[in-house]
Amino acid sequence: MGATGVAAPNDDRHEPRGRCASVELIITEKDNAARRIADILSGESMQSTRENGVNVYEWGGTRCVGLSGHVVGVDFPPEYGDWRDVEPVELIDASVEKRPTKENIVATLRLLSRRAEQVTIATDYDREGELIGKEAYEIVRDVDEDVPIRRVRFSSITENEVTRAFDQPESLDFDLAAAGEARQIIDLVWGASLTRFLSLSAGQLGNDFISVGRVQSPTLKLLVDREREIEAFDPDDYWELFAELAKDEDEGDAFEAQYFYRDEDDNEAERVWDESIAESVFETLSSASEATVVDVNRRTRTDTPPAPFNTTQFIRAASAIGYSAKRAMSIAEDLYTAGYMTYPRTDNTVYPDDLDPEALLDDFVGHPTLGESAEDLLETDDDLVATEGDEETTDHPPIHPTGEIPARGEVSDDEWEIFELVVRRFYATLADAARWEHLKVVADVADHSLKANGKRLVEPGYHAVYPYFNTSENFVPDVTEGETLALSDAEIEEKQTQPPRRYGQSRLIETMEEMGVGTKSTRHNIIEKLYDRGYVEDDPPRPTRLAMAVVDAAEQFADEVVSEEMTAQLEADMDAIASGEASLDDVTAESREMLDEIFDELADSRDEIGDHLRKSLKDDKRLGPCPECGEDLLVRRSRYGSYFVGCDGYPDCEYTLQLPSTGKPHILDDTCDEHDLKEIKMLAGRQTFVHGCPQCAADDAGEGPVIGDCPECGAEHGGELAIKTLQSGSRLVGCTRYPDCEYSLPLPRRGEIEVTDERCDEHDLPELRVHGDDDDEPWELGCPICNYREYQAREAESGSDLEALDGIGAKTAEKLAAAGIESVDDLSDADPDAIASDVDGVSADRVRSWQAKA
DNA sequence: GCAAGGTC
Numbered sequence: 001m002g003a004t005g006v007a008a009p010n011d012d013r014h015e016p017r018g019r020c021a022s023v024e025l026i027i028t029e030k031d032n033a034a035r036r037i038a039d040i041l042s043g044e045s046m047q048s049t050r051e052n053g054v055n056v057y058e059w060g061g062t063r064c065v066g067l068s069g070h071v072v073g074v075d076f077p078p079e080y081g082d083w084r085d086v087e088p089v090e091l092i093d094a095s096v097e098k099r100p101t102k103e104n105i106v107a108t109l110r111l112l113s114r115r116a117e118q119v120t121i122a123t124d125y126d127r128e129g130e131l132i133g134k135e136a137y138e139i140v141r142d143v144d145e146d147v148p149i150r151r152v153r154f155s156s157i158t159e160n161e162v163t164r165a166f167d168q169p170e171s172l173d174f175d176l177a178a179a180g181e182a183r184q185i186i187d188l189v190w191g192a193s194l195t196r197f198l199s200l201s202a203g204q205l206g207n208d209f210i211s212v213g214r215v216q217s218p219t220l221k222l223l224v225d226r227e228r229e230i231e232a233f234d235p236d237d238y239w240e241l242f243a244e245l246a247k248d249e250d251e252g253d254a255f256e257a258q259y260f261y262r263d264e265d266d267n268e269a270e271r272v273w274d275e276s277i278a279e280s281v282f283e284t285l286s287s288a289s290e291a292t293v294v295d296v297n298r299r300t301r302t303d304t305p306p307a308p309f310n311t312t313q314f315i316r317a318a319s320a321i322g323y324s325a326k327r328a329m330s331i332a333e334d335l336y337t338a339g340y341m342t343y344p345r346t347d348n349t350v351y352p353d354d355l356d357p358e359a360l361l362d363d364f365v366g367h368p369t370l371g372e373s374a375e376d377l378l379e380t381d382d383d384l385v386a387t388e389g390d391e392e393t394t395d396h397p398p399i400h401p402t403g404e405i406p407a408r409g410e411v412s413d414d415e416w417e418i419f420e421l422v423v424r425r426f427y428a429t430l431a432d433a434a435r436w437e438h439l440k441v442v443a444d445v446a447d448h449s450l451k452a453n454g455k456r457l458v459e460p461g462y463h464a465v466y467p468y469f470n471t472s473e474n475f476v477p478d479v480t481e482g483e484t485l486a487l488s489d490a491e492i493e494e495k496q497t498q499p500p501r502r503y504g505q506s507r508l509i510e511t512m513e514e515m516g517v518g519t520k521s522t523r524h525n526i527i528e529k530l531y532d533r534g535y536v537e538d539d540p541p542r543p544t545r546l547a548m549a550v551v552d553a554a555e556q557f558a559d560e561v562v563s564e565e566m567t568a569q570l571e572a573d574m575d576a577i578a579s580g581e582a583s584l585d586d587v588t589a590e591s592r593e594m595l596d597e598i599f600d601e602l603a604d605s606r607d608e609i610g611d612h613l614r615k616s617l618k619d620d621k622r623l624g625p626c627p628e629c630g631e632d633l634l635v636r637r638s639r640y641g642s643y644f645v646g647c648d649g650y651p652d653c654e655y656t657l658q659l660p661s662t663g664k665p666h667i668l669d670d671t672c673d674e675h676d677l678k679e680i681k682m683l684a685g686r687q688t689f690v691h692g693c694p695q696c697a698a699d700d701a702g703e704g705p706v707i708g709d710c711p712e713c714g715a716e717h718g719g720e721l722a723i724k725t726l727q728s729g730s731r732l733v734g735c736t737r738y739p740d741c742e743y744s745l746p747l748p749r750r751g752e753i754e755v756t757d758e759r760c761d762e763h764d765l766p767e768l769r770v771h772g773d774d775d776d777e778p779w780e781l782g783c784p785i786c787n788y789r790e791y792q793a794r795e796a797e798s799g800s801d802l803e804a805l806d807g808i809g810a811k812t813a814e815k816l817a818a819a820g821i822e823s824v825d826d827l828s829d830a831d832p833d834a835i836a837s838d839v840d841g842v843s844a845d846r847v848r849s850w851q852a853k854a
Numbered sequence: 855g856c857a858a859g860g861t862c
Binding site for chain 1: 855856857858859860861862
């Protein structure tokens, strides 16, 4: 190697190859894969060293290193960086450059390449893996023009697959990588130019820019379309009727039956749309005492076990037991890194051939809680055959346990719950089908019909090892045609048709998958992005007025970017590039032309779009009328980042109200009757609380009873301590000479404070008692000085462990606490981007570095 | 500072 390269002075490629000269360099997509491949190829004899903070696994003459996904990223040249200096339309034809984003990994790769006589690229076996492999290829080629570079492909990191792949090396597929590059360029050019256009038109720069993109915008449109349906929904009244039926007079087997009739299409209908008809049926049912069975229908249904988990179905199952998409993925990543389950980002729903279900089940035999199910499965006589889903891919195996089992104390309760879900899903895929018996009974009363649907689980099958699905039964006794049943308790229920339901996070992810937008690795992040951008609030996510306006604007002027068609077209183009039928340049040029046309249209409507967006932004912040001038009161943010309520009539009207300093304000639907203002909730992680109407809070502000002398200035100036409530809703014990004396002690925000007759001997102050909203025992807060001391002592022990982390000072810790991050545990669980947007002066990367140290 | 895609 290195014979023909042009060597720069001091280029160490000519360093003599000493005793540890390396022959082969293997490059994987991630550290975890590098370690496992090294273990397999070295027969577990590899040594681990570190270079620039990157793990390098070494044995014989081979070194193996893991990247961290993409180590280079695409962007415009620096001169396009200023949003105000560059017209967004100029980005369309700007050049797109690749720059290292993980400097230390790139440096390590360059270093290792210099010593290599052969390089093997072993990134993931999918399109993005090919592109990541090509990025590594270019870094290696930059150092050495001649070293042979080959590519191996395997779909699971098992001994058979990996050794087979290394026995049959192939070459990098540059066309496939180019398909990925086309996507990068198109996403950047469309996303950046349109994001800047919308942001500039609405005057939204800085942290609150208005973003659009090929994946986020169609996802947002799903939510907005549903919200439009909900807003346009006009409910109808209808009635449903029920009665109890029982065999003879035996009360033990009573069951509920529902009235139905045949509609014009001869279908069974239960909803009665006419009140007078409902009333007349009700009268018939209430006056009857028996009904005659006219039809009995019995059938059994096979309930097949579920397919193995891919990412989407895993998120769905975790969501059904109460985990958000983000939390489920975060726990899964931890369990994967710790070696307890396989890679959590996969599209595959078919286990690889070399997965041995019996051997894996064996690993669980004897376990106190997971063992019995495994033993039951192993005891079934027939060979274990796993279910298969529709999707068979080469990326990674379906999510399954590895056979390593964490000790119960080794993982948190949440981690264990997710681990058990993954283990039991694996069990379920090997278990027998369940069998249900359905019994439908129809009984007539005069000329009316009642029906009851009974179901019984006769063979539990996979439900015995996978208890996450609903298996509730509905009892209907054995009856025969012609039998007379006793009828009682007729009921009529008035109901209204309901608007369609909002998408829950997991349903949204499933729909994205069906539409083909996003990937297994990004879909849950896209939803987080919608929250961060101020496009959705609450859970299930509800779009803001801003989101509605962005989708409106896009539909009108750049429909492509909110349409799933854009992804479909891009996929087709990428396939064409991968198969050599089209070139990257053709595809990106055509895409740029389309975008050019869109910008032609946009040019004339810039002000109109900006006005609409600005108005919607205001709608999201509006609380109600200003008591001084009648304009709108809005939630605003000061120059220093704190939130307050200000008047839209500013500077003519300077009316303001304070808000609590903890958390991010969230406007609720509830409105205060007295002031006609919306109530406010402060979002701050576990410290989240309802602040209520800000005007009420301000009105409640003032000085309460005096409870004693001020320990700081009482002797000298006669200052006294009083219970005070601030405009922001905070309560404290403070000196009556404030602001001359700033002595204060904190009090809880909620509950009624009672001043008792008991006194603290040490501080000569009354003990305080706090009564909660409910009937629970009141909280004996005691002497406020003693209470504050205890609080500080507790903080010193637990809360301030943040400050023990390198790079977090007292000030930063305080700011983090205000955002709900009170401990290292909170920090580890938190999303870096969310913290960066909530806490001023803290970047996502800085948070990541703390998380790494934690 | 913009996107989406990897990974942590």
